[in-house]
Amino acid sequence: MSVIKVAILGFGTVGEGVYRTIQSHSEELTATLGKKVEVAAVLIRNTQKKRNISENVLVTTEFADILNLDQLDVVVEAIVDKEPTFTFLKSAIQRGCHIITANKEMFAHHGKELLDLAAEKRVSVGFEATVAGGIPVIQTLRQLLNINRVKQVRGILNGTSNFILSEMREKKQSFAQALVLAQENGYAEADPTNDVEGFDAFYKTMILSRLAFGEEPNWQDVEREGITSITSELIEAAETAGLRFKHIASITRLGGQIKATVKPALVGKENPFYHVEGVQNAVNVQSDIVGEITLQGPGAGMFPTASAVVEDLVHVCLNPTVKRNLTRSQEVGTEFSKHDDKQETWLVHRLTHKPITPAITWIEEVEEGTYVINASSKEVKQLAKQQKNLLYFPIIGEYERVNQVKAALKAL
Ligand SMILES: NC(=O)c1ccc[n+]([C@@H]2O[C@H](COP(=O)([O-])OP(=O)(O)OC[C@H]3O[C@@H](n4cnc5c(N)ncnc54)[C@H](OP(=O)(O)O)[C@@H]3O)[C@@H](O)[C@H]2O)c1
Numbered sequence: 001m002s003v004i005k006v007a008i009l010g011f012g013t014v015g016e017g018v019y020r021t022i023q024s025h026s027e028e029l030t031a032t033l034g035k036k037v038e039v040a041a042v043l044i045r046n047t048q049k050k051r052n053i054s055e056n057v058l059v060t061t062e063f064a065d066i067l068n069l070d071q072l073d074v075v076v077e078a079i080v081d082k083e084p085t086f087t088f089l090k091s092a093i094q095r096g097c098h099i100i101t102a103n104k105e106m107f108a109h110h111g112k113e114l115l116d117l118a119a120e121k122r123v124s125v126g127f128e129a130t131v132a133g134g135i136p137v138i139q140t141l142r143q144l145l146n147i148n149r150v151k152q153v154r155g156i157l158n159g160t161s162n163f164i165l166s167e168m169r170e171k172k173q174s175f176a177q178a179l180v181l182a183q184e185n186g187y188a189e190a191d192p193t194n195d196v197e198g199f200d201a202f203y204k205t206m207i208l209s210r211l212a213f214g215e216e217p218n219w220q221d222v223e224r225e226g227i228t229s230i231t232s233e234l235i236e237a238a239e240t241a242g243l244r245f246k247h248i249a250s251i252t253r254l255g256g257q258i259k260a261t262v263k264p265a266l267v268g269k270e271n272p273f274y275h276v277e278g279v280q281n282a283v284n285v286q287s288d289i290v291g292e293i294t295l296q297g298p299g300a301g302m303f304p305t306a307s308a309v310v311e312d313l314v315h316v317c318l319n320p321t322v323k324r325n326l327t328r329s330q331e332v333g334t335e336f337s338k339h340d341d342k343q344e345t346w347l348v349h350r351l352t353h354k355p356i357t358p359a360i361t362w363i364e365e366v367e368e369g370t371y372v373i374n375a376s377s378k379e380v381k382q383l384a385k386q387q388k389n390l391l392y393f394p395i396i397g398e399y400e401r402v403n404q405v406k407a408a409l410k411a412l
Pocket residue numbers: 009010011012013014015043044045046047049077078079080081083084102103104105129130133299300301302305
């Protein structure tokens with residue numbers, strides 16, 4: 001029986017998970033591919049670390065050793081940072097290998113170049129693990145929504161931030177306490193900036209944008225905000241209003257332009273993100289034929305991520321030249337300037353005085369200084385300019401008037 005030879009770059013959480021899954025699921029791989037999958041080589045950096053790798057596998061610190069193997073079909077990349085990863089993967093494609101990556105930072109920066117080069121060399125690129133860990137969101141968008149016109153993609157894309165927000169709400173902890181717990185559980189790095197300031201979710205959002213709409217917004221125009229401004233006090237105020245904070249990435253195409261935001265937002269019970277807790281991720285796709293689809297599952301971790309990689313492995317081997325152009329059909333919509341004027345629902349917090357303006361509809365006073373309002377984003381930003389400490393967050397979906405309901409129940 002012929003063999004598919006794989007090299008794994010990096011033997012950390014993801015690399016080791018992929019290695020172990022290829023061993024544990026070799027029968028399924030052989031049955032699906034009609035060929036045996038063999039890990040031929042592993043690239044590492046630190047030779048002192050003890051690793052559980054079979055003696056038949058070449059373990060090396062030199063990428064050149066891997067490129068020089070007699071047979072090499074697929075290169076799986078599970079390293080960190082943009083370089084030397086990008087250079088390694090370009091060389092692998094030049095050699096005629098399919099590549100699979102879990103590295104979102106690298107892929108957000110260089111994905112287009114890698115996809116172009118792969119198309120030229122007639123090989124495939126798998127990147128399921130770059131977004132939402134084990135959730136098959138990339139394949140869903142890539143393979144299953146070819147005719148649908150995608151209108152909007154929203155996602156909870158960073159498990160660490162979601163874990164922190166869940167802990168703060170459920171256990172009444174401060175941001176700092178919840179962050180320490182995330183670090184103790186191995187969900188957050190010693191330097192958590194990438195996660196809690198929204199960079200990780202931003203990279204994933206750009207990858208999703210390219211996939212869903214064939215292009216990305218100008219990176220400078222994306223509103224990116226992490227969760228560091230969310231206090232226990234705010235979480236409590238949101239709960240009083242029947243809402244939960246989630247860190248949400250949102251990509252929409254309007255009037256031929258892509259608009260993306262990556263920031264905290266509020267959702268009510270009816271929203272599919274309301275019950276997405278802990279390190280879970282979720283992605284909601286709205287498209288014209290099917291309507292709304294929500295995928296939810298583990299956003300990170302050794303085996304969920306390995307699952308995404310080995311499914312990609314099957315996919316690149318069975319579909320060696322996947323079409324490069326992932327652009328969706330044009331969405332006809334409103335202009336962005338008009339979108340800025342669109343009425344949305346907001347929770348405003350630390351409001352010192354209510355301005356008298358017909359541009360704001362006061363829906364409910366949640367507690368002193370905290371209101372649910374209807375206004376355009378232009379108007380809310382204007383309000384924030386006038387009242388320095390004001391915090392404001394969009395409410396996604398219908399807002400149910402909690403206090404009014406409570407009052408009505410009391411009156412019964
Ligand atoms: N962890 C997750 O749940 C998850 C989920 C989705 C995507 N990802 C992405 O997957 C990638 C890997 O994440 P991870 O959690 O597995 O990281 P990790 O545990 O820190 O492992 C990184 C591995 O890369 C190796 N490495 C780093 N630089 C190298 C270099 N220049 N040459 C050779 N090897 C090098 C390290 O080697 P040594 O062992 O020798 O130090 C280590 O084995 C990252 O891009 C991450 O964003 C991770």
